[in-house]
Amino acid sequence: MNIDIYQVDAFTDTIFKGNPAAVIPLDAPIEEVLMQSIAAENNLAETAFFYPIDGGYHLRWFTPTAEVPLCGHATLASAFVVFKFLKPELNSIRFNSASGWLVVNKRASDLELDFPLISYDSIDLPESVHRALGGNVIEAYRTEGDPNYLVVLESETAVQSIDPDIRALKDAAEVGVIVTARSDISSVDFVSRYFAPAMGIDEDPVTGSIHCVLTPYWSERLNKKTLQAKQLSERQGELECGLRESRVLIRGKATLFMKGALHLDI
Incomplete structure (x- = not known):
């Protein structure tokens, strides 16, 4: 066949x-x-x-x-x-x-x-995840439904340069870990990366589904309904994201x- x-x-x-x-x-x-x-x-x-x-x-x-x-x-x-x-x-x-x-x-x-749209709740990031991830964590959340950790870092540079211990992260986090920060450039609102070694993906190049939580998070903080996003993997990718009631448009x-x-x- x-x-x-x-x-x-x-x-x-x-x-x-x-x-x-x-x-x-x-x-x-x-x-x-x-x-x-x-x-x-x-x-x-x-x-x-x-x-x-x-x-x-x-x-x-x-x-x-x-x-x-x-x-x-x-x-x-x-x-x-x-x-x-x-x-x-x-x-x-x-x-x-x-x-x-x-x-x-x-x-x-x-x-x-x-x-x-995917909602989220504030948490204390487990120490094992923090150690594996590294970086200066500003805020941490757990997404609802199919859960991920959402971790806010201090800057775009911090997101770009983060270098997690993938083996330790696989053991520490049974779900994926989103790291994000506000962008340093005016043409992009926020940046992100996504690590999911427990699901067989050390780092996902560009992840549409994580923007179902990133969009409402950054929309609230930046007071914008339409946002420009960039994922900072090696391959990189660009997305335009918007909110419409309980839906996210990507x-x-x-x-x-x-x-x-x-x-x-x-």
Whole structure:
């Protein structure tokens, strides 16, 4: 059996930048164990699988080690594949997922994700996480739902230069760790990085889903409804984020790196 596979760089218009995701359109569901094996073989931060259902598509995301309930960049990449290769006549796509219905709209030269807002609660950061992370922590929070630590640092430079002990962080934090600060430049409102070694991702290049909590956090502090964000991984990526009631709108670009086929003897 041959199955088409696309590799898309999300949140960028330049190959080798942004966050790469594998996208696998299906005609019908396949076994979960097979999806996990394919994701492990791809060895990218995320592999997305989707197939048609009434009203849109059913979408699932897998890291090399586990399925996750929400992934922004792989949703953007999946929508890019639908708009460019499968259904170019569409202007809007609905994906049913573990996080409910997600909508992606064409917006001029960008794609806009319509995602649920994620709330957060103030905490004392566990000492083991602080030691593994390093840096001068100003504030710390725990996100609701699928939890992450949200850690606020003193400056963009602090976010850029932080060098966590990944092995210790994997042992200390069973979830991901978002680090963020206000940007030093006027064209960007805030910056971030995301570490999730417990989920098989030492550092994620560009993470749409963390902006579901970063957007309300920085919107409140900067008194802005639309914000420009930059993720400071080695590959880097840029996002425009906005609030609409209990939803977060995330805009970004995507570009195709590779198209091929899986050859499965099943």
